[in-house]
Amino acid sequence: METNDHIFLSCPFAKATWFGSTLSFIVPAQDDPKIRLWLQNWDRISFLNKRICEETLSLCLFTCWFLWIARNDLIFKKKNWTPIEVSQAALCAFEEFGEANGYYVTSTNSNSNQQYQAPSHWIPPHSGECKINCDAAFDPDSARGGLGVIARMSSRSQSFAISSPAFFGIVGTGEALAIRLGLLHSIQEGITNARFEYDCEIIISFMKEQSQTMPFEVQLVIHDIVLSTQFIVCNFYFIPREANVIAHSLARKALSMSVETAWPNFIPWLHPLCVNAALCQFTQ
Structure with missing residues (x-):
């Protein structure tokens, strides 16, 4: 029987998604990772400040959610996602959530706050968008x-x-x-x-x-x-x-x-x- 731990952490698809995301998270290979223990030990992870800690946790949860969607699509709709599609969808949903709640999310790749800047001319969308x-x-x-x-x-x-x-x-x-x-x-x-x-x-x-x-x-x-x-x-x-x-x-x-x-x-x-x-x- 497939477990949540396998879907979210230990299967090769999940590992590729986490590593290819902006979090660049490498799932430990030596142990059988548990999502419950990962969340319980979240406070032990060192972050620059509380806001980055909260935003990183939020992005992780969105990534789990889209891993779940991708798994359901594969089983019930025969639709195949790629790891990069899952991570991009999670990031877009995370940024949309931040905008809808009235704040600009902090980039996970830097320590500076980044605000969306409206372009002065039309630019093509990202791949798959x-x-x-x-x-x-x-x-x-x-x-x-x-x-x-x-x-x-x-x-x-x-x-x-x-x-x-x-x-x-x-x-x-x-x-x-x-x-x-x-x-x-x-x-x-x-x-x-x-x-x-x-x-x-x-x-x-x-x-x-x-x-x-x-x-x-x-x-x-x-x-x-x-x-x-x-x-x-x-x-x-x-x-x-x-x-x-x-x-x-x-x-x-x-x-x-x-x-x-x-x-x-x-x-x-x-x-x-x-x-x-x-x-x-x-x-x-």
């Missing part, structure tokens, strides 16, 4: 709104691009609707490792602190977004408008539409924008 840029546009003269979403993989290839007309009273609602639209299409495409980016800073504040006073219509949409459980990894980031130009163009296109439109990559006006966005990182 899909980046979904979202935006909303509103025309006060016609009282029409539009949503724009584009998803791209690390190869810079387009996964999907959507323009969708919408009706909303305030721009904040439109921005939240654009994120929800991106979530829905990502789920339809089977995307499980997603990074959502948008240029409305107030939305990320609402998502982090739902106790804040916000319009009721925004609150309903934010509630839908936060409750989404279809992803293994799902992170949300604020970026400046310059890094979100394609999503904005898609949203502007939607202002003159009556139905939602999925754009193929070879559309003349869209393809050059994607190419320029992918290449601009080399010219900054």
